[in-house]
Amino acid sequence: xxxxxxxxxxxSFIYSAGAQLYSPxxxxxxxxxxxxxxxxxxxxxxxxxxxxxSNVILVEYGHTYEGRVLxxxxxxxxxxLANLENIRTANLQLTGLLEGTPTEDIPALVWLSYNVHGNxxxxxxxxxxxxxxxxxxxxxxxxxxxxxxxxxxDPCLNPDGRDRYVHFYHRTxxxxxxxxxEAREHAEPWPGGRTNHYYFDLNRDWAWGTQMETRQRLQHYxxxxxxxxxxxxxxxxxxxxxxxxxxxxxxxxxxxxxxELQDLMGANHAxxxxxxxxxxxxxxxxxxxxxxxxxTWPMFNGAIGMTYEQAGSGRAGLGIITAEGDxxxxxxxxxxHYTTSLSTIEVAANExxxxxxxxxxxxxxxxxEPTGAHAAYLVRRAGxxxxxxxxxxxxxxxxxxxxxxxxxxxxxGFAYHTRGREELQVERGDLVVPVAQxxxxxxxxxxxxxxxxxxxxxxxxxxxxxxxxxxxxxxxxDREVTWETIAPVPAASAHPSEPVAYIAEWKSFEDARLLAxxxxxxxxxRYAEVPFEINQQSYDEGTLIMTRGGAGAAFDSLVIxxxxxxxxxxxxxxxxxxxxxxxxxxxxxxxxxxxxVAIVAxxxxxxxxxxxxxxxxxxxxxxxxxxxxxxxxxxxxxxxYDVIILPSGSYSDILDERRLEEVRDWIREGGRLxxxxxxxxxxxxxxxxxxxxxPDDADGADSLDTEIQPYADRDRHEITQDIPGAIFRTExxxxxxxxxxxxxxxxxxxxxxxxxxxxxDGWNVGVLKExxxxxxxxxxQALEPLEQxxxxxxxxxxxxxxxxxxxxxxxxxxxxxxxxxLANAVFLAGQRSVATF
Numbered sequence: 032x033x034x035x036x037x038x039x040x041x042x043s044f045i046y047s048a049g050a051q052l053y054s055p056x057x058x059x060x061x062x063x064x065x066x067x068x069x070x071x072x073x074x075x076x077x078x079x080x081x082x083x084x085s086n087v088i089l090v091e092y093g094h095t096y097e098g099r100v101l102x103x104x105x106x107x108x109x110x111x112l113a114n115l116e117n118i119r120t121a122n123l124q125l126t127g128l129l130e131g132t133p134t135e136d137i138p139a140l141v142w143l144s145y146n147v148h149g150n151x152x153x154x155x156x157x158x159x160x161x162x163x164x165x166x167x168x169x170x171x172x173x174x175x176x177x178x179x180x181x182x183x184x185d186p187c188l189n190p191d192g193r194d195r196y197v198h199f200y201h202r203t204x205x206x207x208x209x210x211x212x213e214a215r216e217h218a219e220p221w222p223g224g225r226t227n228h229y230y231f232d233l234n235r236d237w238a239w240g241t242q243m244e245t246r247q248r249l250q251h252y253x254x255x256x257x258x259x260x261x262x263x264x265x266x267x268x269x270x271x272x273x274x275x276x277x278x279x280x281x282x283x284x285x286x287x288x289x290x291e292l293q294d295l296m297g298a299n300h301a302x303x304x305x306x307x308x309x310x311x312x313x314x315x316x317x318x319x320x321x322x323x324x325x326x327t328w329p330m331f332n333g334a335i336g337m338t339y340e341q342a343g344s345g346r347a348g349l350g351i352i353t354a355e356g357d358x359x360x361x362x363x364x365x366x367x368h369y370t371t372s373l374s375t376i377e378v379a380a381n382e383x384x385x386x387x388x389x390x391x392x393x394x395x396x397x398x399x400e401p402t403g404a405h406a407a408y409l410v411r412r413a414g415x416x417x418x419x420x421x422x423x424x425x426x427x428x429x430x431x432x433x434x435x436x437x438x439x440x441x442x443x444g445f446a447y448h449t450r451g452r453e454e455l456q457v458e459r460g461d462l463v464v465p466v467a468q469x470x471x472x473x474x475x476x477x478x479x480x481x482x483x484x485x486x487x488x489x490x491x492x493x494x495x496x497x498x499x500x501x502x503x504x505x506x507x508x509d510r511e512v513t514w515e516t517i518a519p520v521p522a523a524s525a526h527p528s529e530p531v532a533y534i535a536e537w538k539s540f541e542d543a544r545l546l547a548x549x550x551x552x553x554x555x556x557r558y559a560e561v562p563f564e565i566n567q568q569s570y571d572e573g574t575l576i577m578t579r580g581g582a583g584a585a586f587d588s589l590v591i592x593x594x595x596x597x598x599x600x601x602x603x604x605x606x607x608x609x610x611x612x613x614x615x616x617x618x619x620x621x622x623x624x625x626x627x628v629a630i631v632a633x634x635x636x637x638x639x640x641x642x643x644x645x646x647x648x649x650x651x652x653x654x655x656x657x658x659x660x661x662x663x664x665x666x667x668x669x670x671x672y673d674v675i676i677l678p679s680g681s682y683s684d685i686l687d688e689r690r691l692e693e694v695r696d697w698i699r700e701g702g703r704l705x706x707x708x709x710x711x712x713x714x715x716x717x718x719x720x721x722x723x724x725x726p727d728d729a730d731g732a733d734s735l736d737t738e739i740q741p742y743a744d745r746d747r748h749e750i751t752q753d754i755p756g757a758i759f760r761t762e763x764x765x766x767x768x769x770x771x772x773x774x775x776x777x778x779x780x781x782x783x784x785x786x787x788x789x790x791x792d793g794w795n796v797g798v799l800k801e802x803x804x805x806x807x808x809x810x811x812q813a814l815e816p817l818e819q820x821x822x823x824x825x826x827x828x829x830x831x832x833x834x835x836x837x838x839x840x841x842x843x844x845x846x847x848x849x850x851x852x853l854a855n856a857v858f859l860a861g862q863r864s865v866a867t868f
Contacts, residue, residue, distance in 0.1 A: 149192020492756020
């Protein structure tokens with residue numbers, strides 16, 4: 032046995048002689064394809080292999096939110112494993128991420144990732160078969176491949192989602208599988224097993240690391256930096272197998288060699304598939320543009336990244352009849368993924384020399400000969416300290432080098448907020464991200480103002496520049512400025528021994544985390560609706576104020592503990608007399624009642640939208656919220672809650688006419704309803720609500736033009752009416768509590784063309800005007816209705832409010848820029864008229 036004791040001690044092995052290596056069927060008690068294997072049994076088998084085989088190392092690299100083990104196996108020849116730490120070190124030296132020059136040739140590093148989508152459940156079953164084949168040493172061809180490769184296999188990236196599916200299937204199948212498609216074993220209940228615990232799609236999270244599974248995996252990926260990475264998936268039961276090469280659009284930074292090796296891989300796979308008479312397709316549907324996937328993210332880290340898609344997914348079960356009348360079995364699905372797995376290793380072994388040469392050249396070019404119009408990216412630090420800290424943590428996770436400007440000076444570059452060239456004043460301490468670095472390609476991909484899209488028919492969002500994601504003042508510089516790795520340390524503020532109040536600015540989401548912590552500690556907090564000055568310090572709207580009166584003896588310790596826990600600054604004052612603005616007892620200083628929050632969940636709600644809210648309150652804001660199943664919402668005592676959030680979803684059954692009137696009564700009494708995306712669309716045009724859908728301005732000529740579109744152009748015509756994911760400039764009313772903490776411009780990420788008219792009787796807090804598209808693709812016919820449309824609004828109904836979000840402010844959990852908007856809706860907006868239920 033060889034078992035990893037410490038990642039840095041990969042050469043410390045424990046040997047077990049004479050033990051028998053069992054195949055998966057021998058160990059588990061059923062043949063491949065006869066059943067789905069729960070994760071704890073997957074773990075058992077993987078440990079058995081590690082304890083028995085002489086050419087395997089097991090790494091347990093973390094746990095999921097539900098406590099399941101995350102692990103990968105390293106398989107290679109005995110000589111390679113004996114030299115494994117040297118191989119890993121040499122490879123990092125090739126990238127420039129580790130100093131030094133390799134002194135020996137290394138094998139190709141192949142990383143195979145299975146089951147990132149939990150209900151695409153064949154992947155883990157196939158992984159077990161691949162692991163046994165590589166570990167058994169019985170096939171001389173495979174043994175020869177392992178001389179030239181080190182293979183890393185993660186058998187299940189999403190154990191929580193996969194077990195959700197496996198347990199569902201085990202509960203619903205009979206003694207024998209039913210292959211008829213309408214059998215209940217082919218109809219997963221909401222939310223399905225695709226996602227992780229918080230209903231996040233982990234295959235969109237590679238570039239962002241919002242989920243703990245992703246963060247733990249990226250740490251190990253960056254320690255290895257593989258040369259080939261494959262992401263195994265499933266698709267519709269009626270779709271033939273898909274493998275590389277990928278579809279256009281290809282991102283412009285994907286190299287000719289990366290394209291060529293995809294072709295070589297595809298040709299080898301095709302050879303095996305043709306021998307068996309298996310159908311497949313290539314170069315369609317699955318493109319290489321959005322950087323958050325398990326194929327694109329490795330591509331932008333120098334590897335050859337590929338997605339393989341097998342027919343099946345959650346509907347297939349152990350067998351299902353396809354549209355052609357054939358029966359697709361789990362055994363079939365295993366065999367196909369097994370074949371492409373071994374074919375990938377074969378090509379990597381045969382092309383080892385070229386793979387290593389091109390990998391080395393990739394990183395040399397990235398660090399020494401970077402391409403592109405910009406030499407560095409700069410984020411202003413002053414006034415954005417929290418955002419800069421959060422961006423720095425993100426860059427650390429991705430392995431991107433950055434620093435802080437050493438000295439002030441004049442530079443020229445592109446300003447993200449104005450989308451024009453400017454001369455700017457660099458200040459000491461500004462965040463600097465150089466392009467000339469080992470991960471320079473990934474840096475450019477994430478920072479470039481607008482990615483070049485060679486084809487508008489793409490699979491995902493088309494804009495993601497980090498300055499817009501984080502909502503920061505930032506510039507793409509013409510030349511690199513001198514930087515250092517240590518950030519300037521701000522002077523610590525001295526607190527008087529007995530302050531009468533504490534003050535905290537409201538400029539970032541981290542300030543909202545401070546407020547959430549204070550409220551849950553029972554500290555009384557107010558916010559200022561107008562600017563003020565005290566102790567020669569100016570404070571903006573939204574500033575938090577905590578006064579000693581009636582707070583008790585623990586007041587100071589509670590405030591200081593909260594500030595330390597959230598790492599936020601609070602300023603102590605010995606007098607509440609202001610020199611400008613309003614005093615703390617003014618009606619413009621509003622008491623914040625800790626809101627009791629409910630979120631509607633259930634079968635007609637978007638699992639993604641709900642999961643993002645659940646994760647927002649649980650992991651990001653750390654404030655208590657109650658998830659209420661939609662089936663129980665009809666009986667929910669509304670007066671128990673101050674704020675009810677409707678995630679995007681279908682509400683015709685949840686909010687029938689009677690229940691909707693009861694919700695309106697609750698609002699009139701002082702409740703606050705927050706409706707996002709399709710929930711807002713449901714309320715639009717309803718009696719008693721002021722939100723109106725914006726009419727489509729298409730005329731008869733447009734309709735006629737639609738009717739005579741060629742059939743072959745149908746997809747391209749449809750995209751002219753859609754917005755798959757683009758960033759728009761939103762003008763905010765910064766005097767309204769919903770927009771406190773923001774500059775005038777907010778950059779919203781739109782993923783649909785839905786448009787609402789401005790409120791006639793309410794507050795149009797965030798609106799789109801003319802020429803508001805900033806980055807990404809938006810169909811020409813979708814743009815016109817968006818002009819003069821509402822993005823964020825609030826209307827009063829009686830003593831309460833309804834807040835409308837046209838777009839998702841916390842999209843996929845990574846859109847930091849919108850988090851404070853949602854916090855404002857929860858904590859600040861409507862506090863003047865809040866009821867005491």
